[in-house]
Amino acid sequence: MNAYKFLRTDGTGVFTRFAWPLPDRGPGEWVEAEPDPCRAGIHACRLGDLPYWAGRVLYEIELDGHVVEHKTKVVAPRGRLLRRIDAWDDAFRSGYTRYCADRAHEIARENGIERWEEVIEPSIPEGPALLGFVAARIADAAGGADAYHAERARQADWLAERLGLV
Amino acid sequence: MADHEHISCQEVVELVNDYLDQTLEPDETSLFEQHINFCDGCDWYLNQMRTTISTMGRITEDEVPPETRDKLLSAFREWKRT
Numbered sequence: 377m378n379a380y381k382f383l384r385t386d387g388t389g390v391f392t393r394f395a396w397p398l399p400d401r402g403p404g405e406w407v408e409a410e411p412d413p414c415r416a417g418i419h420a421c422r423l424g425d426l427p428y429w430a431g432r433v434l435y436e437i438e439l440d441g442h443v444v445e446h447k448t449k450v451v452a453p454r455g456r457l458l459r460r461i462d463a464w465d466d467a468f469r470s471g472y473t474r475y476c477a478d479r480a481h482e483i484a485r486e487n488g489i490e491r492w493e494e495v496i497e498p499s500i501p502e503g504p505a506l507l508g509f510v511a512a513r514i515a516d517a518a519g520g521a522d523a524y525h526a527e528r529a530r531q532a533d534w535l536a537e538r539l540g541l542v
Numbered sequence: 543m544a545d546h547e548h549i550s551c552q553e554v555v556e557l558v559n560d561y562l563d564q565t566l567e568p569d570e571t572s573l574f575e576q577h578i579n580f581c582d583g584c585d586w587y588l589n590q591m592r593t594t595i596s597t598m599g600r601i602t603e604d605e606v607p608p609e610t611r612d613k614l615l616s617a618f619r620e621w622k623r624t
Binding site for chain 2: 390391415429430431446447448502503508509512516524525
């Protein structure tokens with residue numbers, strides 16, 4: 377299956393610092409690691425997982441072997457980077473951050489919890505992962521777990537549509 | 543520890559050793575890493591812990607200067623009394 381993976385700007389894993397073989401006029405080399413969710417294996421995002429892991433650079437990744445589905449990620453024994461998603465750049469990240477901030481204001485006002493708005497604008501410099509969380513957290517405060525997940529799904533739809541991902 | 547979908551900075555501090563020891567459950571690890579992904583302060587704290595553990599792992603007792611060892615022992619004894 378194909379999925380997505382955020383890396384640091386230097387091409388290393390966000391948490392592992394593993395230096396990924398990057399695509400260069402073709403897919404990167406295969407990387408292998410026995411899956412053990414959150415400890416080992418090739419970790420990647422489905423479309424719906426993107427808001428939880430929004431990072432600096434985004435790639436499409438091909439996964440091979442038995443893929444373990446996790447709540448907010450998938451883990452496989454093999455993977456290779458297919459291409460960089462060029463549309464995910466600093467301008468796009470800023471646009472998505474603004475979208476999440478506006479949603480957070482909207483949810484707070486609609487639900488009479490304006491006090492939550494105090495955290496929104498000061499959080500913007502921290503970027504899209506935090507603002508996505510802030511919007512979902514305010515939805516949670518307004519409507520509980522279902523509202524949290526609905527907001528995360530809405531963020532994923534927004535990203536998929538504008539990044540041209542299916 | 544955490545409520546349904548997130549953990550706080552305080553919880554990150556409490557869980558950091560378990561995270562580095564890889565003894566957290568997968569769901570806990572996922573929430574921990576999501577928090578680290580958006581919280582620069584906790585990301586910095588995690589990296590400081592990694593650096594400290596890495597540095598301490600390389601130092602043998604003989605490499606600690608006597609005055610530093612005395613200061614540390616004094617600090618630990620004081621810590622024990624409080």
